[in-house]
Amino acid sequence: MTRGSVVNAVRRPRLAVVTPAPAARPASVTLNDVAAAAGVSLATASRVLNGSTRVVAETYRVRVEKAAAELGYSANLSAQATARGTSAVVALLVADIADPYFGELAAGVARGADEAGLVVTIATTDRDPDRELRLVRALRGQRPRGVILAASRTSAEFPADLARELDLIASAGGRVVALGAGAGAVRGIALDNRGGAEALGRALADAGYRKAVVLAAAEGVVTSDDRVAGFTAGFVAAGGADPRVVRGGFTREAGAAAMAEALADGVAPGTVVFGISDVVAIGAMGAVRAAGRDIGADIALCGFDDIPTSRDVTPALTTVRVPLEAIGYAALRAAVDADDAPVPPALEVVLRASTPPRP
Numbered sequence: 001m002t003r004g005s006v007v008n009a010v011r012r013p014r015l016a017v018v019t020p021a022p023a024a025r026p027a028s029v030t031l032n033d034v035a036a037a038a039g040v041s042l043a044t045a046s047r048v049l050n051g052s053t054r055v056v057a058e059t060y061r062v063r064v065e066k067a068a069a070e071l072g073y074s075a076n077l078s079a080q081a082t083a084r085g086t087s088a089v090v091a092l093l094v095a096d097i098a099d100p101y102f103g104e105l106a107a108g109v110a111r112g113a114d115e116a117g118l119v120v121t122i123a124t125t126d127r128d129p130d131r132e133l134r135l136v137r138a139l140r141g142q143r144p145r146g147v148i149l150a151a152s153r154t155s156a157e158f159p160a161d162l163a164r165e166l167d168l169i170a171s172a173g174g175r176v177v178a179l180g181a182g183a184g185a186v187r188g189i190a191l192d193n194r195g196g197a198e199a200l201g202r203a204l205a206d207a208g209y210r211k212a213v214v215l216a217a218a219e220g221v222v223t224s225d226d227r228v229a230g231f232t233a234g235f236v237a238a239g240g241a242d243p244r245v246v247r248g249g250f251t252r253e254a255g256a257a258a259m260a261e262a263l264a265d266g267v268a269p270g271t272v273v274f275g276i277s278d279v280v281a282i283g284a285m286g287a288v289r290a291a292g293r294d295i296g297a298d299i300a301l302c303g304f305d306d307i308p309t310s311r312d313v314t315p316a317l318t319t320v321r322v323p324l325e326a327i328g329y330a331a332l333r334a335a336v337d338a339d340d341a342p343v344p345p346a347l348e349v350v351l352r353a354s355t356p357p358r359p
Contacts, residue, residue: 108328255283
């Protein structure tokens with residue numbers, strides 16, 4: 001055998017490439033499958049699972065729901081919206097989801113939604129009117145059962161474009177609720193920001209304070225303006241001097257920056273500082289300590305809202321208690337029940353160690 005023939009005789013084995021067959025994908029359970037399993041017509045199954053207003057006999061409803069559960073059927077939300085005119089969704093628009101104020105509101109909305117068998121979707125506006133308009137316009141296409149507007153407003157009236165979008169949501173069967181004044185198709189839950197702040201200003205003047213600094217948001221933000229005006233009216237009426245106003249925003253960082261600005265201009269011992277929210281006041285606490293000043297007997301601090309953190313900081317923060325979770329729950333009920341009239345909540349001044357009485 002020649003060398004060449006040896007080479008030709010030794011053949012390398014060929015490797016067979018085996019491609020695994022794709023795993024069979026389980027077929028989605030359809031409404032037809034549920035109807036067949038329950039022994040009812042497709043129309044009856046749809047009325048039960050897609051929320052039609054037409055009444056279905058109880059025995060059929062039980063059979064359909066049992067079959068859907070056993071088969072793992074997931075309802076088509078688009079079909080539900082078509083059958084009902086609205087979806088099983090309530091939209092909550094807040095200014096800043098990181099702010100505990102809105103977290104407390106959202107907790108109340110979620111509790112009410114759970115009771116009503118609804119799903120809550122949350123969007124943030126960043127206190128930007130253009131962003132709020134875009135969000136509402138996008139939500140309208142989802143046919144929400146309700147829309148709750150909880151973000152701070154820069155005007156007591158709704159801009160024309162936003163009002164038009166809200167009216168279109170209402171005309172399609174959804175309900176719109178706003179924290180604050182309502183208008184047209186919008187139901188309002190009024191918060192007495194001015195009255196609560198006025199009671200706080202009066203209480204602190206009665207406690208012996210005569211000088212005050214207010215840490216506010218930009219001029220034109222309705223909630224901030226109402227709280228500034230109320231605090232000033234109550235404080236002056238009870239014997240205090242007209243407060244100095246330093247403007248920033250609603251965040252903790254804004255509170256710290258505004259307090260640092262006030263301290264740079266000079267804050268006399270015995271002055272009370274009012275942050276337009278607890279978050280702002282807590283930010284101010286950090287700036288006071290960073291400047292080597294004491295909170296309480298030196299510089300007193302107070303806020304507004306009574307978020308849980310206001311009770312945990314040291315010293316505990318004087319504030320105005322707003323029942324935020326109850327307000328969120330009331331807003332949800334007003335959004336899903338035409339007969340549930342929103343009731344303005346009562347606000348309460350809570351005096352704590354951050355504002356000890358002055359001699």
